[in-house]
Amino acid sequence: MNLPPFKLERYFARYEFNVEYLLCASDCQSFTVQELLSLEPDAAARFGEHWLGYTESPGSPSLRQEIAGIYTGISPEQILVHSGAEEAIFLLMHAILGPGDHAIVHFPCYQSLIEVARGTGCDVSPWTAHEGDAWALDLDELERLIRPETRLIVVNFPHNPTGYLMPDDKYRRLNGIAQERGIILFSDEVYREAEYNSADRLPSACEINPTAISLGVMSKTYGLPGLRIGWVATRDVTLLAKMAALKDYTTICNSAPSEFLAELALRHRPALVERNLEIIARNLSILDSFFERHADRFVWHRPKAGPIAFPRLLDGDIEAFCHDLVTTSGVLLLPGTVYEDTGNHFRIGFGRANLPEAVARLEEYLDR
Numbered sequence: 017m018n019l020p021p022f023k024l025e026r027y028f029a030r031y032e033f034n035v036e037y038l039l040c041a042s043d044c045q046s047f048t049v050q051e052l053l054s055l056e057p058d059a060a061a062r063f064g065e066h067w068l069g070y071t072e073s074p075g076s077p078s079l080r081q082e083i084a085g086i087y088t089g090i091s092p093e094q095i096l097v098h099s100g101a102e103e104a105i106f107l108l109m110h111a112i113l114g115p116g117d118h119a120i121v122h123f124p125c126y127q128s129l130i131e132v133a134r135g136t137g138c139d140v141s142p143w144t145a146h147e148g149d150a151w152a153l154d155l156d157e158l159e160r161l162i163r164p165e166t167r168l169i170v171v172n173f174p175h176n177p178t179g180y181l182m183p184d185d186k187y188r189r190l191n192g193i194a195q196e197r198g199i200i201l202f203s204d205e206v207y208r209e210a211e212y213n214s215a216d217r218l219p220s221a222c223e224i225n226p227t228a229i230s231l232g233v234m235s236k237t238y239g240l241p242g243l244r245i246g247w248v249a250t251r252d253v254t255l256l257a258k259m260a261a262l263k264d265y266t267t268i269c270n271s272a273p274s275e276f277l278a279e280l281a282l283r284h285r286p287a288l289v290e291r292n293l294e295i296i297a298r299n300l301s302i303l304d305s306f307f308e309r310h311a312d313r314f315v316w317h318r319p320k321a322g323p324i325a326f327p328r329l330l331d332g333d334i335e336a337f338c339h340d341l342v343t344t345s346g347v348l349l350l351p352g353t354v355y356e357d358t359g360n361h362f363r364i365g366f367g368r369a370n371l372p373e374a375v376a377r378l379e380e381y382l383d384r
């Protein structure tokens with residue numbers, strides 16, 4: 017295993033906890049433990065009595081039951097809980113890939129989706145999104161990338177960092193191509209349920225494709241990254257067993273308090289999602305007007321889903337711009353270079369409640 021530094025995490029490590037405005041967060045507004053416990057009258061008492069022994073390695077049966085309820089036709093035995101989505105990505109790649117294999121990865125992407133694949137010794141081809149086509153992916157290009165040794169196709173809808181959501185018919189064709197070719201589809205769905213129009217929501221890959229793996233997490237749409245609870249859902253239980261065997265060498269089992277709180281939160285999923293979609297909708301209209309006012313400086317591609325987008329700075333170098341902005345005004349944007357992007361893009365996040373103040377500060381900086 018040979019992993020380069022995780023550029024995005026290193027960038028965040030420098031600023032995340034000492035900057036005034038984190039205007040590039042990929043998660044939605046979070047909650048306190050107390051807010052979660054107040055969702056049910058007896059939850060605080062039950063939490064106080066919750067046992068702190070080791071937990072069941074695949075995830076507690078009642079948590080897996082709640083997670084399975086997110087999907088149609090998926091049972092608790094088809095869920096494996098992890099420490100965040102990150103552990104699941106790591107174990108999945110190591111369960112499937114190795115030297116001599118080939119993987120195709122939606123690009124640009126959250127770095128571990130491509131680097132962990134490469135780190136297994138497998139050969140990786142980026143499947144590049146087209147900015148000129150609202151960050152769409154081309155299925156003909158995918159077919160040209162497929163080789164006899166292709167084992168895995170990795171996609172992420174809604175997409176980090178562009179907010180792209182594939183249309184339903186195309187997504188079903190993608191699943192069909194993977195199935196016909198005997199290739200496993202790994203579908204990173206950590207921003208699912210954050211579609212601005214619920215009619216745009218795609219089925220989970222695990223619902224429509226018997227060999228696909230869907231990745232979910234508490235962090236993004238539900239706003240609970242501090243729980244570090246993520247999971248995979250798949251009907252391929254042999255693959256789940258391989259991942260479970262690897263998990264014995266990473267975290268063994270999940271945090272007991274986090275399992276309790278994740279299960280509680282998932283029982284109230286619609287309320288959590290509704291709160292965060294309201295924040296996103298309000299913030300998006302602020303961003304629409306902001307980018308309209310500054311059309312001479314930025315290109316704005318309004319996403320269809322999720323709390324992040326990938327606009328382009330027209331003049332100047334994006335790294336220098338982000339650096340100057342954060343040091344003089346305390347507003348953090350994420351330069352696209354951490355995604356190996358060369359198009360002068362930056363990630364902006366709009367799932368947090370303080371976006372209006374952050375955008376006002378950004379505008380003051382631009383108007384200086």
Ligand SMILES: Cc1ncc(COP(=O)(O)O)c(C=O)c1O
Nearest residue numbers: 042100101102126176206233235
């Ligand atoms: C697309 C994508 N997948 C996976 C993850 C990892 O999620 P977590 O940090 O909750 O483990 C992230 C986090 O930013 C992400 O954006």
